[in-house]
Amino acid sequence: MNPLLLWFHKLGSPPYFYRLAGRLLPWLWALALAGLALGLYGGLFVAPRDYQQGDAFRIIFVHVPCAWMSLFVYFFMAANGFIALVWRIKLSETLAMAAAPIGAAFTFICLATGSIWGKPMWGTWWTWDARLTSELVLLFLYLGVIGLYHAIEDRRQAARAAAFLALIGIVNLPIVHFSVNWWNTLHQGSTVKLFGPSLIDARMLWPLLTMAVATKFLFAASLLSRARVDLLELESGKDWVRQIALAEEPRA
């Protein structure tokens, strides 16, 4: 068998994934914390004041990466849900369900920071603008997935039902992303562009991109930590879990 394919099959086995994640976790946490520290330092101290908004604009170094993550995590959850439904890979069910609370947290932080910024800048905590409304619907979708997962007794069936709901909700992702172009409401368009030059000063751009990378690592670290615990719970009767439990016992 192709070595890459073999590795992929091995990755799907819970004991192998558990050990691999355990080895990766310290690195991921370290990279995430270092990246967050660097990005926040760059954003809060190094980047110049905005000519119009003063220091208030600095909240974008939290707000924008969280908004990107809210979409990225949903896509990750739905993609894993698709894999779980089509190929019945147990690990994908666990990953999809472990990602849901993290994504909900990013979405909540994005909405909260936006509203804190909106009070001095727009003069209101909340407005029924297309971007804000679709992001709020995204939060509700996350909560629906989490609620459905916890309402069904059988863990694997619950994960499959919730993964299916996540797949239906994916129609909301393009609405959130393109809402600033489709509807001309209060929220501004994007200033950071993947293709072509960005409309933001380079001294403000690098902390933003650092934060974007750091939140990816934060997500990966948090996801693997949650997935490890979920796997232990899911497989609690299996031999490999019993061995881990026995190894932990003398220390406790």
Place this chain on the structure above:
Amino acid sequence: MSYGTATSACRAVFVRDFGLVWRRRGDALNPVLFAIMVVALFPFALGPEPKALQQISAGAVLVALLLAGLLSLDALFRSDLEDGSLEQLVLSPHPLALLLACKIAVHWLTTALPLLLVAPLLGEMLYLPRPVLGTLMAALALSTPLLSLIGAVCVALTVGMRRSGMLLALLVLPLYVPVLIFAAGACNAAQQGLPTLAPLLWLGAALALALVLAPLACAAALRISLN
């Protein structure tokens, strides 16, 4: 052994479901009564001035009908699950999506259509401007089948649970938001004398998409939750 054609299977589903509704025809009026009562709450809460009520009339009727539809969704598969006929549907050799589309159609005809017929009365209770009524009815005719189809998928996901009412609302309402936005958008445009065609066409496009995809999704969801 022959199973009969898919057409005869669909006819059997239609006859059975209509028969069941006809035997308990008193229950079929409940969503209508619910919608009337919800609309009657608005004058109590906001005061009886026609001007204030007129402002919110189209939106209030839309929300009342949406909530009445949400409450009746739970009954879509409930009795079939209890008497075991839902498993028989899943096991039948005919395409499950087609049979479910028939069930959803009967459900729409028996719960949403009476609501649609009573909508002009509800509008009148809140002094809905006469020119807006046509747009409101068009928006309702396009959006209520859409709501039934989207709702059926979510009901199929929660079908095995005993107390699924609150959870069902949590799953369904985020998906209802875009439908409500376009339906209300058409009514608001009519109230201001603007063209209403664009939001109605959006609703029609979404309905065409849902008519094809929702029964398939509903069948897949039902297979997950019946396992």
